[in-house]
Amino acid sequence: MRFSQSFIRTSKEEPADAEIISHKLLMRAGLVRKLASGIYIIMPLANLVIKKIENIIRSEMNAACAQEVIMPCILPANLWKETGRWEVYGSEMLKIKDRAEREYCFGPTHEEVITDLVRHEVRSYKQLPVTLYQIQTKFRDEIRPRFGLMRAREFTMKDAYSFDISAEGLDINYKKMHAAYCNIFKRCGVKYTVVDADTGAIGGSSSHEFMVIAPSGEDAIVYCDSCRYSANVEKASTQIDKILGPEIPAGSSAAAPRSKIEKIHTPNASTIDDLAKFLKVDKKSLCKILFFTNGRAENDGREDVVALISGAFELNEIKLKNHLKFINLEMIPSEEVQKRVGAYPGFGGPIGINPNVKIIADNSVKHLSDFVVGANEKDYHLKNVNLSDFSVTSFADLVMVDAGHPCPQCGAKLEKARGIEVGHIFKLGTKYSEALGAKYIDEAGQENPIIMGCYGIGVGRTMQAAVEQNNDQDGICWPMPIAPFHVILVLLNSSDETQKQCAEDLYKKMLAENIEVLFDDRAEKPGFKFKDADLLGIPIRVAVGRYAAEGKVEFKRRNSKDLKVVGVDEVVSLVKSEISREINGL
């Protein structure tokens, strides 16, 4: 490609609405353009990168025996109503109607469609297992799109679905996909880590996320250096007894009140920190109360709950939401807490509240004795409270794990980092096959639901994550396997006939050798071209300049300061060996 004829539009000025480095670089290097909030045009250069990522994905999927299909992006509503997700997915789904007022959505994910396909095509165990995938445009009407392709509303996703006759079969497929994903991200040249994850709206029994580590990542993860445990904080657990001491066994003498409950005056101490300071005790011995609701109207199935947790921890709302099986979880507005729950915000406690309100307690509460709770009266708390003083509806792990907490596996201190979720794999089990009646007949002639897994990769997000991880103050530094071009050939002085002839010859030679080369033949000054070359981040730069008269050119790697002057006749083979080493050697 000749730069002079290309549709590459670079800019030295930063766009006003980009926050993170990769978004700025994507804009400055002319890789993407925004059409509307969360909706982007992929420019020619970015398209080259995306096609490379897609082809890496394809080769690994095919190697894992997955077969590519293309499902529609406009999906009929009835399938979604069958699984109940027409409601559950809610306003994140873009719903549309045709001229006959029939309802459709623009597909946000494809479990329903693929399961519908398989229930019609598969009858016998002999047809299983099978894994299908597609690379296709999705639309999710995100509440807040941001960071360019990082959280776009319209985006390209690779989604794969496996169908098995047994849990063991699913395990095998899940491991295969896990390995394929590792290969894919490694081949894309990004540093990633795999973490235990929450399954969210997709559902299923277990899942792992593939995270590209970057400070700008939207997810927090914790990991353990000594045993390699790692998890999204949404999912992570810890060892409570290492922090609070052993659990107090229910019904034992220790669980019985040791001292009488005592009402204490605690003026203005309405937060855990204030209260701990006021009472001169550790936060551990306090019990925090939080008020939640499923957000529905009073006469439309509203359910209010309170959650209890040791003052030593923060509450993880995702864990609570999963435990309650709520579609929605919101905090009750503090001005309504008294009326709805019968507790006094800031001085709230589980004793004496509205008996219809469920009390969900974190497991950490089992480790507390003679603790402090609010008295449900302004400026008063109760001390010497124990679990036997009120009735807990259910216990659950509700802890938000943080850096420094003990690793759930080995007890070492956990570290915290941020990551960009580029891939997510799920063991779905029979959630969709049962809802849609996707069954097979086994050897004994029995009908059973098919056991499913699903596996997603955000293609555009992976591209941007690669930029987020591979850049410097001058621009992008593409990893070789996904670089839009392998080489940028820069003619430094286009009015110098010797240089020009030399560069044109080299360009032809490289094309003849099938080298992916961008030829900067523009009549610009050298400095201008160097800046563009750095911004675009093409891994190898060959510059034709003042040494052209001696039959020599300059060879430079984007991610190194070293400049080599090499003969025109040897540069092509040098370029070729660098490219093949980095693409095949990874």
Add this chain to the structure above:
RNA sequence: CGGGGUGUAGCGCAGUUGGCUAGCGCGCUUGCCUUGGGAGCAAGAAGCCGAAGGUUCGAGUCCUUUCACCCCGACCA
């Protein structure tokens, strides 16, 4: 959806005690000059001042409504 903010040339911005012809930098066009890290000079093109309504002799500027976009939260590949 709740909270905060911004809409003026392709991009980044100034101009808002109402006033005459709406400006600056970058980019763009033409010419000259220049060619090793985003050169210089000269000439030029480019704006329904987000949209609609109102107040006024007069609105980019004031009022009302509306739309779009961005940031903080929940959601996700």
